[in-house]
Amino acid sequence: MLQLQKISKIYWKQGHCIIALPPADLTVGEGEFIAVRGASGSGKTTLLLIAGGLLHPDSGHVLVQGKDLYQMERGDRAHWRSRNIGFVFQQYHLMPYLSVLDNVLVPQLAAEIGGLEERAVELIHHFGLASRQFHLPFELSAGEKQRVALARALLLKPRIILADEITGNLDPHNAGIVLRFLHEFVDQGGSVVLATHDAGAAAQAHRTLSLSIEKNMIGTE
């Protein structure tokens, strides 16, 4: 479904080369739950952004159904992303002035697809947020916010969810709920790549990709 071949990323800062992501390989198959582990700064987020078509790698290829994602036009890549990828972030990135319902509907706006209100309401109910449907983000708890973010990521029925430290701000109970929803998605045929430094969360994945802080060690467990 998604194949990352020898992708790497470096940054230049004040004349020094910083390796944000050493060369890495990763293949995401249908119905797979993959954890990407590593300490802060090890390149987990960079890997997810490259995988999602948001960050051009300095080397390597990201293949989608045999095509190199970064050989596509900018607009085509955005279109592919809207149909195939659901991003979930640690910081939720909810729009502060939109209700829960409207926040869930944001991908519809980005992808210019209409008639998804019913699905949005279904997702809100599914994630236990029915009573919060018209609340603004500042009225929600951290767990609720993350569930809204997850519902938003699922609105357009993506094939892959790229989740970046989504349990980082949650207590174990809410973290458990969120992970349960991810499993549910996988059970329905979707794929999840979860970047986390939480060993407990990573343990729930089918397999784990470990990124080393030293930037020169990449391995799988």
Next chain:
Amino acid sequence: MGIGRLVIKEILHRRINFFSGLVSIILSIAVLIGVLFTLAMLDQQTARVLAEKEKETVARMEALQDDYRKIMKLLGFNLLIIPQNQKLADYFEEGQVREYMPAYYAERLADARLVTIQHILPSLQERIYWPEKNRTIILIGASGEIAAADARLREPMLAAVPRDHAVIGYELARSLRLKPQDSITLLGHTFTVQNCNEERGSKDDISIWIDLQQAQQLLKRPEQINAILALKCHCHGNDIDQVRRDIAAILPGVRVIEQTSKVLTRAEARDRAKEEAAAALAAEIANKKRLRSELERFSSLLTPLVFLVSAIWLALLFFVNVRDRRSEVGLLRACGASDRKVMSLFLIKGLIMGLLGALLGYLLGAVIAVMRNPDSRLIDVVNIPLLGLALITAIILSLIASWIPAFYAARQDPALILREE
């Protein structure tokens, strides 16, 4: 959820940012519209004042014209017809005509029946030495009035002096102690004093009037005269040139001299009044033009400056807005939003700001301009072309100011945003 709803919710959420920009547009448009309204009203006011003044002038001129016609009808004006070879300089210097023309000229003029001439008085006059009294006098031979054109207009003018009679000027009568019925001897001929004139303060006071034929005999100028006085001539306006041409056609070799009359003075006064009115009108126009020009010059500096400051301020506000919404932009890009979609978030906001700013700025500028002008009514606020101009200007202003920040937002690296946030 449409993009419009998202933009409106964002506007309501970040009210201060939006209203700061809105106020800036309102002020810019208010200045523009206020200036244009004031200029338009100044033009209207000028046109109205000019129309009123022109109307007043026309009415005044008509009144004067009417007055002039009436006086003209009553008084007429006087012409002196003299031989053409008479030097005018000598005439004006001596007050005496030294050349002669045939006496029948008077009858010919009368026979021509010019409707413009009422009274025709032929005369022969010479400055002579009166040997019997040892003094210089002006002897005037007058035949009385020759029948003229329109009998209806005619009124008694001057009675003819009967033969062997004389009319004595004031100064002569006083110094010689003459009175009516006295006898005088002039150049060997005896005359009875018919009348002594009142003082006139002119050469008439040293003049003696006798019958024209007797004067021709005494002065040895048979069948000759040297002046025809045409009194109470009538013509439309003060166009005596036509009268001159008429006389010249009848009497060849004469010169027509216009003698100043009340009517001419009045006509000249009327012309002067007309000129003064025209000058006052021109001064009013010049004053209004000067005011307009000053206002135009001032506004041509102020308006672009206000717009420039407003555009800079708007651009700054939009940059602040882009910075505040980095997270939103990053999320939208992560959801697959195109550059166009991201830009439209800011451009639609700019459009809304421009539309609202145009309407409110138009109202503010128009109402202030109308209130400052006492001649204006509230309905004058409605001016569709100016409203259109306000809309176009405000939208262009807001779109230009929001375009660069919107473009910047669309070109931001979502990866950088999402990693930093």
